[in-house]
Amino acid sequence: MGENCHQSTQNLVLRDYCQRKNYKYLLSGTEYSINNSYLMLQQLVDEIPVINGIVAYSLFQMPENQEKRLQIINKILDRNGELHFALENLKISNNSEIDRVENIWLVRQTMPNCISAI
């Protein structure tokens, strides 16, 4: 949902996040730039539990479609993995953390219908 910056900057943010949390940063996966492509993300999800989890640059890189988003999140949790969002310093490691993140998503998706300029 438009939360993007240059890949090298994203990598810096990811490395810094992992360093601060004492996580071992393996290799960054780069999503195809095709609209609504989550093929690389799906592949990373399938690598859990060989890897412990996934750190995304931003929460708003997840699918805009709630059903697809929750499908990915639930699959990660089912595999006992964690999903982190470096820019927002948020994580999903259990079901109760889904609501917190989903509320932010839903408000963000509602904002285009709210007053936006003064």
Add this chain to the structure above:
Amino acid sequence: MLNSNDENSFLIDKEKDITSQYLTQGYYIGPVADKGALSWIHNSFLHIVKEELNIIDEDNAEPILDFVHQKISIPELNNFRLNVIKKINQLPDFRKKYFQIAKPYLDMLVGNELAMQVKVNLSIQCPDDDSSLLPTHADTWSGDSPFEVVVWVPLVNCYKTKSMYILPPDENEKLNKNFTSMAGAHSEDLYQSIKDKVDWINIDYGNVMLFNNSLPHGNRVNMESETRWSMNCRFKGIFSPYWDKKLGSFFEPITLRAASSSGMNYKLPELS
């Protein structure tokens, strides 16, 4: 512009009074709404500060904050401040307690469906320290939305240069009209052009200030004999416009209400 005397307004008298003060002064100061929450925060700070400074025990713990400059040098101050901020923000209940301190005032001035800044900021300003200054600025000049309110909570009594200053709305209007000439070449020129117009905030521990972040404010070298400790955190309506300080990375919804939650999840039935 909202007029607190508007006969069509359904605000009750207390709300009108607080609204009027906020709009005319640019800020409102009142007693904290939850003394227990403030004590919890204050005690947490004392605990962290003692830990950081290796103070084993002191019967009279109160002056530690006011006189922390006797225990720490200015070059050590920034690291000390960063460690204290990190530790206080790691306490799970901290932000909730902070919110409780100002809740009824936020309800009146912002609304009851709020987004809160993810991290609470801390200012420690030792006497004669010129390394911790905030030059004259309005938060809106650096990406904050004008729909935000700053909740400013002192941990010690703040007065004169141990406090902060703010430019009242009527003077800010004059500044905006003559900004090029008054702003000068750098921020000190700007302060010099408004220094006789600003209000220095006089606020004791136990009170909270809510101020308009679009009004120029800042601090000067603390010329008093005690150190200033104050926290600040921004709140806004969940659905009011965000500028550069975004939902998720800077703000998080804290009091989403049932109707909004229900509405955001609503989907019209589809005919197949």
